[in-house]
Amino acid sequence: MTRKGRVEDKVVLVTGAAHGLGKADAEALAREGARVVVADIDEAEAQRVAETLPAAMALGLDVTCEAQWQAVLAKIMRTHGRLDALVNNAGIAAFETVEQSSLEAFRRVMSVSAEGTFLGCKTCLPALAASGAGSIVNIASVAAIRGNPAVFAYSAAKGAVLSMTRSLIVHCQQQGHPVRANVVLPGSHDTQMVREAYHFAAPELRDAARKYEGQPEHVADLVLFLVSDESIRLNGAEIVIDNGRTVA
Template sequence: MASKGRVEGKVVLVTGAAHGLGWADAQALAREGAQVILADVDEEEARRLADTLPGAMALRLDVTCEVQWQGALAKIMQVHGRLDALVNNAGIAAFETVEQSSLESFRRVMSVSAEGTFLGCKICLPALAASGAGSIVNIASAAAIRGNPTVFAYSAAKGAVLSMTRSVIVHCQQQGYPVRANVVLPGSHDTQMVRDAYRFAPPELREAAQRHEGQPEHVADLVLFLVSDESARLNGAEIVIDNGRTVA
């Protein structure tokens, strides 16, 4: 069994950290010794939660805004002087099929779930490289690789996250940056987003998802591993965590 302090002293930025999977990630990382930055557009909740974790701080961050990303990184460097890991978790979903989705809705989902990941990688990469052993963990979704008609834009955005991550990895290798990047593809876990999705899913899809449903802590344990030095040789992994639903 791994000892405590698996990410002791690491400075880790988690986006979308005030709710759902992001909050579970922040708790797991702080428990194992990381200095966690909880970044979220819901600044009030992020600050409230950060106060419950040792060594944590909160920042308001709209992941679609490049200027806010730059400000967030500047604040982290001012306080900690380094950034060791980035968990691009922030995302939203629209519960619409391709025919139901408007261009405005599609762009909104893509902006948060795909463009937010792009901006995080772009802006944080120099600091992660300077740390000497940076780690990027991008949160995609099993919806990126499994047909789900009720979350059309979300599926597209998370598919983009997969492709972006591959490109980032090759770029880092070519530039000689000591940064690795991996992708987590969660299936159904007990979060508000998933509960909302159930209201729009056909009964047979909802029942199948619920049979395989997990807890946010299951995803957080995987994120913790990918941030830690235990996964130092893992680069480019795309790990599905859905209790076998994609192969059932």
């Protein structure tokens, strides 16, 4: 008997999927049978990632642009006829305190990391509801729940992701939409963004972060679970994955 994958034939859109955590998410989902849409503003790299995965397609997507979201969803519906899950992973950080940050830099981080998540949820919700059992996985950060002055705007944006997800869940329940949403809050993992952050951190903070650091695949395994029907009763979970650093 052929073993089916944990997300066999599910159509899953992953944003920011050309690099880092998003790439690991796409790889884990494809490995378990999903038809992954690798979406990223870096379309060339998204295409390279998609070419390594079975049944994957790459699409260019600036998550701050509503028209591009609509075009991506239209392409998915033409190709697959449905959308089963959305992983809102795309985000950027500015390594600045409140006093260092310009209004322009603050707005840019909020635009990608918070507004991009809003646009993904807004645009994809009807298609996810039509699938009969849609799943949204929003990627926040432990920066949303513990003070980190060095990434002021990023912390604010990821806090917004938490609040938006809570409101989204209640909305879906009130409207009878068969869509659930959960939030993943990663700590330090070995990605380009985290490596860049180390350049701005004091040595003692950098060493502490590295002590608890994980690999992108660790987050991807959790995302896979939240997309799969194994977590069908999980709705509104805010799951910290940081090897215990937040409680240490």
